[in-house]
Amino acid sequence: MESDQILALYTWETGICFRCPARGTVDTTAVRKLHSQFGDTEVRACRLCVLAMEETRRRAAERAGIEYKPGHAGEVLA
16 A cells, blocks of 8 residues: 555644654544543544554554554554
């Protein structure tokens, strides 16, 4: 699957990427939600980081012998 096809699986809005906050406000997508007694907080990642996370998941799935399904960058492989 091409990068633009993978990125199209996500919903984007302006935010701060948790992996590269020094870049400032960029297009991000929620990759995880943290729950605490103070409420829920979204963990957001930019396009470059989502692609890096997807590649890491793809390689991990290949090593584990399981099917890789793009569009779930912040989730654990099942």
